[in-house]
Amino acid sequence: MREPTRTLAAMVAEHVELALFEQSLGNIEGLNRPFGDRVADAAxxxxxxxxxxxxxxxxxxxxRMAAIGYGVTGTAIIVMGKNGQLxxxxxxxxxxxxxxxxAAWNASPLSEQARVDHxxxxxxxxxxxxxxGHFARF
Known part of the structure; x- marks a missing residue:
């Protein structure tokens, strides 16, 4: 039986998960890096x-929630639970x-971000x- 074809977007999300997992193995003395740093590193x-x-x-x-864009390939969403799980x-x-x-809100000047509720x-x-069906465990 042939394995179902995975979408390119699903493969992107799997690569991001792998990058985040690798980061968790590299945590020093159990200390997690800030969410934003981890997302930027995975991107x-x-x-x-x-x-x-x-x-x-x-x-x-x-x-917390972040998005990593890959142009026409797709976008991966990363969430961090209250317990720190990604x-x-x-x-x-x-x-x-x-x-x-x-993304438009994030790219806007800080003065506009302060006025517009995201x-x-x-x-x-x-x-x-x-x-x-995503993030049901969170």
């Missing part, structure tokens, strides 16, 4: 770029607009990812 190691890194306020399980998933078409909105967009993105 560099996998040939992507960080689109956003935001706090997720009001969620009982997730405290998870990764590829983004599907129905969440692309939310990712783009958060938390609703981040919460909706996380809810859509969960409804599609």
């Amino acid at each position: 560099e190691k996998t040939g992507g770029s960080v689109l956003f890194d935001v706090r997720v306020d009001g969620d009982s399980c997730v405290q 998870g990764c998933a590829s983004v599907s078409g129905d969440t692309a607009l939310l990712v783009a909105a958060l 938390s609703a967009t981040a919460s909706i993105l996380l809810a859509r990812l969960r409804s599609s």
Whole structure:
């Protein structure tokens, strides 16, 4: 029986997970590096770029969420649970607009970021990812 073909976006997410796993093995004396540093390192190691890194306020399980973009190949979303555990998933078409909105917010000047609340967009993105079967354990 032939193995089902994995999508390019799913393979990207797997590469990001591997980069994050390698980082966890390299933690010195059990100390984790900051989430943003880990995401940036994973993006560099996998040939992507960080689109956003935001706090997720009001969620009982997730405290941070970031996206790494790979051009036409796809986007990987990384979440950090309240317990420090990381998870990764590829983004599907129905969440692309939310990712783009958060990326635009992240690229805006700090004065604009302070005026525009991104938390609703981040919460909706996380809810859509969960409804599609991602991050259920968080």
